[in-house]
Amino acid sequence: MNPAPKPPPPADHTAVIELLDQVIAHTVAPAAVTVDREGSFPSASVQVLAQAGLGGLLMPPSLGGRGASTATYAEALARIAAACGSTSTVYMTQMHCAHPIHLQGRPDQYEAWIPTICRGTAIGAIALTEPEAGSDVATMRTTARRDGDSYVINGEKTFISNGDVADVIVLFATVDPGLGKDGITAFLIDTAHVAGLTAGRPMKKLGQKGASTVTLGFQDCRIPVTARLGAEGDGYPLLLRSVSKSRISAAAQGIGFAQGAFDATVRYCAERDLLSSRTREAQDLQFALARLRAEIAAGRSMLREVCDLVDGSEEDPTAEVAMVKMHCTTLGVRVASACAELLGEDGDRDDIGAERRLRDAKITEIYDGTNQVQSMLVARDIRLSVTR
Ligand SMILES: Cc1cc2nc3c(=O)[nH]c(=O)nc-3n(C[C@H](O)[C@H](O)[C@H](O)COP(=O)(O)OP(=O)(O)OC[C@H]3O[C@@H](n4cnc5c(N)ncnc54)[C@H](O)[C@@H]3O)c2cc1C
Structure with a gap:
């Protein structure tokens, strides 16, 4: 018996990949060796991808994305990585930041951030890992203490991609370390409007040298309650x-x-x-x-x-x-x-x-x-x- 013919990938897959290949050949690939040798943040490559409408593949078109399938996103990322590893990490971190905002944000939160991330006018980061909590994230110690209409954040995150250049950070912290994973809560940190947040110097690494990876310190960092992403304990x-x-x-x-x-x-x-x-x-x-x-x-x-x-x-x-x-x-x-x-x-x-x-x-x-x-x-x- 002949197997049923495989359906072709959705039309937008081909359009996305063809456009992407052009941007890679024109900008991303030619810059890759210099980005690696100099360890320079690949701003131009990330911006050109975003300006071509390729910045938020998984996000819905109403928020400036493309509504592409996960398979299209993965193929696009594989091609960017093949050309320039550093660009691929910055690019995927944009998506790793936008995705939880889209999943759990209020309309005012996702409307404020997702279109700007897709356009490349905002850089995003996601902060889970801590010096003492990596694989077992439930043991995280960064605290978010409620104080009236604010939360006060204290703690340290480490190995945060894009952390020093981020306009917005999806931060995971605990509202009560005694609650274990049930205390974990997500917050949106608008880095331009927060005091007490510091970023370390980009780490010297084996590879992906242009993608910056830093520690983030939060010291009595006060954010409004409205910066919470979802409910307490939903993190x-x-x-x-x-x-x-x-x-x-x-x-x-x-x-x-x-x-x-x-x-x-x-x-x-x-x-x-x-x-x-x-x-x-x-x-x-x-x-x-x-x-x-x-x-x-x-x-x-x-x-x-x-x-x-x-x-x-x-x-x-x-x-x-x-x-x-x-x-x-x-x-x-x-x-x-x-x-x-x-x-x-x-x-x-x-x-x-x-x-x-x-x-x-x-x-x-x-x-x-x-x-x-x-x-x-x-x-x-x-x-x-x-x-x-
Ligand atoms: C370049 C770079 C970029 C990164 N970007 C980000 C980012 O943007 N945001 C972010 O939050 N994090 C980021 N990370 C952190 C990364 O996700 C963690 O380093 C990773 O998940 C492992 O955690 P850890 O380093 O704490 O290792 P640990 O959890 O301390 O593990 C150490 C060793 O113990 C092993 N181990 C741990 N638990 C078990 C177990 N139960 N069974 C068997 N073996 C185990 C591990 O496999 C590992 O070999 C980044 C890291 C790097 C290096």
Whole structure:
């Protein structure tokens, strides 16, 4: 029996990807090596993407977005990552900030921030991680104490992407540390109108050097009650939905870094006539590239399938998201490393392309929940499915 033909992706998918490829070729890719070498924030690349109408793919058109599917967003992010890792992290952090505002904000909150994030006129950040609370976010210690019509925030967040350049921060804090995860509450911090917020210097990192990552200090930082996102104690479920999308982002970056390293290696080999040569050595190289290409294609299919599952489910499919995060981020590191090896000593050069993607890829295995934590989520799901 012939399988039913697969429906084509929605029309806007093709339009988005074609436009994106033009912006990448014109602006994002040419700037990538300099962004990496100088560790400079990729403002121009992020602005050009936003001005082309690609800044808020997942947000509804009424708020300046595109209403695209998760699969379209993931493919777009993978392509940006393939060109410039730093730009991809700033770009996805914009979405990680807009998403919880859209999920749980009041109309005045999402109307104030989401269109500006989509246009790139506002930079967003999301602040969960603390020095003593990473994987186990329920133990967070940053407090939000109610005082009349205000909350007073005290505490420290760390490893916050875009933190020093953000106009708006989605902050997760606890209204009562004794309540554990039931005390976690989300707030919108308008950085231009708040006192007591300080950002550390951008950290020196292995990769994604242009994407700034900082600590944030909150000292008696007073914000109005109206800055709360949802009700007190609603933060934990929001946080779980937020990290589900950010894990898809990390997986997409994994595919992008694998693809970027692969493309750079193929270009290098083509320039040296190694792709058509029939010598034994050249054939070994061609077969190695063929296997890497198959691995990237398989990872991309898995990512698309999980994205479709996310869009088609009422609840986020935690185990499937964990599996694709784990699989695609590991794939990114493995493929980039294999490409660097195939290039011999040139694999160490920063102007060929594999070296940068290898450095950019490593952190995807760690952030947005380490891959050990993803394994734990998958293992828990296996246990549950046996006992059900
Ligand atoms: C470049 C970069 C950008 C980031 N951007 C942001 C951001 O924008 N916003 C934000 O809030 N955070 C951000 N983070 C933080 C990131 O998400 C966390 O670092 C990550 O989730 C891991 O938390 P942790 O570092 O506290 O590790 P820990 O939780 O301290 O874990 C340390 C080690 O213990 C292991 N471990 C922990 N718990 C378990 C367990 N139960 N079972 C098995 N092993 C376990 C982990 O796998 C890891 O190997 C960023 C981090 C980096 C490096």
